[in-house]
Amino acid sequence: MLPFRYPNDTYDRYWHSSLKDDWIEIASSSTINTASNSDGAYGLPAEVMKTAAKTQNASIPLKDYFTLNPLLKYYCYFHFAEVEKLEPGQQRELTISLDGQRYLTESLILDYLNPHTIVQDNPPITGESSLHFSINAAQGTHLPPILNAYEIFEWVELPNEPTATEDVQAIMEIKTRYNVTRNWQGDPCVPSEYLWDGLNCTNDNPPRIITLNLSSSKLTGDITTSFSKLELLQSLDLSFNNLTGPLPQVLEQLPNLNTLDLRGNKFTGSIPEVLLEHFRNGKLDLRVDARPDLCLYNSCKGKKKKEFVIPVLASFITAVSILLFIVSALAIYRRKRGSATVTKPSIKSKNRQYSYSEVVKITNNFKNIIGQGGFGNVYLGKLKDEIQVAVKFLSPSSKQGYKEFRAEAQLLMVVHHRNLVTLVGYCDDGENKALVYEYMANGNLQQHLSVTNPNVLTWNERLCIAVDAAHGLEYLHNGCKPPIIHRDLKPSNILLNEYMQAKIADFGLSRAFTTESDFHVSTRPAGTWGYVDPEIPTARNSNKKSDVYSFGIILLELITGRPAIIRGPMRNNHILDWVNPLIERADIQNIVDPRLEGEFSTHSAWKIVEIAMSCALPVAIQRPDMSQVLTELKECLALVLTRGRNQRMTTECRTSSMPHNTFHVELESEIAPIAR
Structure with missing residues (x-):
């Protein structure tokens, strides 16, 4: 039994695909269209509707039964689609009985590859301990009955109100605008077990959408203004689509936005100033690509366009390459001058550089070892402002050397994320090498x-x-x-x-x-x-x-x-x-x-x-x-x-x-x- 939901329903939905001993599975063309007919709103997957079960001949009905809880309410729906190519003039005609009572006032005639859903009207089934149904060939017909899917709905009173109307309107506009093909049916946030893919919601009454992840969803065109209607949105991921055009000012109208991922698209123009300001102030985790058509400032007229990269590893790698070239050139020059000394490049960074004597003082003469690693020992330290740090000291006997030390320091200087350990500073004092990290009080x-x-x-x-x-x-x-x-x-x-x-x-x-x-x-x-x-x-x-x-x-x-x-x-x-x-x-x-x-x-x-x-x-x-x-x-x-x-x-x-x-x-x- 697999769960699906109707649009705007308030119950769990299941479709049944098991076969009984006297049922035969028949397969159809994969061209069946479940959304192009009057019953398309029920949204059954094509994989369900393109197969059906039938009995051996017209005299044998399709039968099944369920055990029910007599204290609960149920609805029963049947789904049909003719999946066999019949001879000219032939039609399959069916009748349905539920607990021995005629379910349809008239028999059902099926059309080739055209789905039909038979809906049970009110009142719901209640007070019953079991439910039996029978699908028969209509009297006088010679084609055996078929069934593609059937569902038993259990009525569930939801603990929450439906999602806020303004959020529903906005997300439906987004779904329509970009033709989102995910399983977005029913209420976006309720019930919580069936949140729409890529969404997270608050627990309020009514719930509000706070996270929207549409990464790699084949979105095209520009960014619609509908996103700005999701007023409580905290995280928006539009990465790795094919979005184009300028970044709209409406993104500035999301006061709670703290994460915005726009990588892997083809945007042009400038990044809105408010977004940049929030990024500089640490209020927004902003991710964009380095693209020549995307400018750092509001106006690009008459100015050389600047690349804006978060993180800035691409430009950093270029800078390191230039630095290594200069160092190599200096080494060659010194060899030509007959000098026997070749110095290692010192690390330049906005992070604090400490002398060896300062590291000794920070660690209280390497008093407290809190760990060991490939470099050597890790010591507990304390800065002048009483902030605790962890000092990773490069042991002379370490299998790793200056290249590894420099690699770690350089990477940590440019890579920043709340779930990556932060580099506070480093020591590059002769043969003494150390890295100073934020202290993680609860170990590993x-x-x-x-x-x-x-x-x-x-x-x-x-x-x-x-x-x-x-x-x-x-x-x-x-x-x-x-x-x-x-x-x-x-x-x-x-x-x-x-x-x-x-x-x-x-x-x-x-x-x-x-x-x-x-x-x-x-x-x-x-x-x-x-x-x-x-x-x-x-x-x-x-x-x-x-x-x-x-x-x-x-x-x-x-x-x-x-x-x-x-x-x-x-x-x-x-x-x-x-x-x-x-x-x-x-x-x-x-x-x-x-x-x-x-x-x-x-x-x-x-x-x-x-x-x-x-x-x-x-x-x-x-x-x-x-x-x-x-x-x-x-x-x-x-x-x-x-x-x-x-x-x-x-x-x-x-x-x-x-x-x-x-x-x-x-x-x-x-x-x-x-x-x-």
Whole structure:
């Protein structure tokens, strides 16, 4: 049974596709059009209507029955379409009986490839413990009865009002304007279990749309003014479409907008000044491409057009190339002059540069070790303004050297995101090299998932961490040009601040690829056993999909509480080998971390398992992009935050490192039907 909904309905909808012993499936041409007839408003998928079942001959009826709850109300709908090419002069004529009573006053005559829906009028079926129906060939006809789909509707009283009228009007205008082909039917926000794809809504009465993701939706033309009617919109993603023309001033009329992604389009003209001002003030996460037709300032007349890139990795790479050229030229010049000394280039940045003596003072003479990594030890430090920092010091015995140090420092200087660890400064004092990061008070994810940790992460905390980490990785992959590949993503590289906001660390040692096929950069193995893409031994390099694989393994660790490599007395097992048999048995209770003691949403658990398994597919090309992963994880989190369980729950999900941005929802007990 699969769920669909009518436009503007207030009930769950199911279509049935199973065959009985005396039914035969017949297939039709794929040209059936479910939207071009009087019944098109019911919007059944063509995949449903282009097949039908029939009996052996006209004397055998199609029959079925359902067990009902006599305390509830039901409606029954039948869907027909003639899918067989009949002989000239032949027509299929049917009658329908429901619980032994004639359902139609007249028989139904079917037309070739023309769908018909038989609708049960009021009153609904109620007080019945079962429902029987029978579809028969009309008297005197010789063609057996057929049925394409049937539905039983359970009437559900919604806890919320329908979505605000102004938002419905705006989103319908957007749907019509761009011919959006997603499953956008019914109310956009209600019921919360069936939010429209790409939408998130408030829990208010009436609900309001706050997130709209139309990335990669084949949108064309300019940006319609209808977007400005979504007054509470906080995030708008129009990336990777074919939108053209100038950026309209109406985008300035969205006072709550904090994220605007316009990459991958063909805009011209200037970026509205208000948007730029909000970006400079940190109020707006604005993502656009470096395009010669898109100007930084309001007027481009008589001026050389300037590229505006967020992030600015493209221009940074050019600057580094020039710097390396100058350094190489100086080295050659010195060799020609007979000089035996070649100096390493010093790092220039707007970030604070510290001397070695200052680093000693910051770390209190390297008193408190809080971690170890490929560079060496990590020390707890404190700046003059009492801000705590983590100081990663390059050990002389480290396998990594000055090139790696410089690579990490340079990347961290230009890559900024709320879910990436921030570089405060660095030390480049002779042989002493150190990086000074923001301090992450709650350590790393590996520590929190450890069986020795007495403070077990709640299910909702795990979802929030997954969404945070996905945000950071999606930014590295799709927010940076060229994309940044982490190459060693694992729980110990996902750090948590005092508000349990997750941030990705150690991405500076990754490689920035110009294209996904740029495999000549390095063949040095990268990654940690258990998280390494199984295709790397043959591909000999990491790419975006390698990071996606690692992220899928991390999701499985969040779900199960088990490490990537499960050590046993005889042999070690990979987490995928452990979880696959449980998934085949649909044993979600034994998949989810037993330390949660059943305190989790089964529906969201299955959804995140599906996401994790799609990320960890053995063939890289079959894995999703991180944009898709992030969208699905946010939908999974929204499902938990808006749907109650058997007891009262309080959920907190930190959306920023500041406490006033905490997202807090209290959910009461709620009973709702689940799609069968």
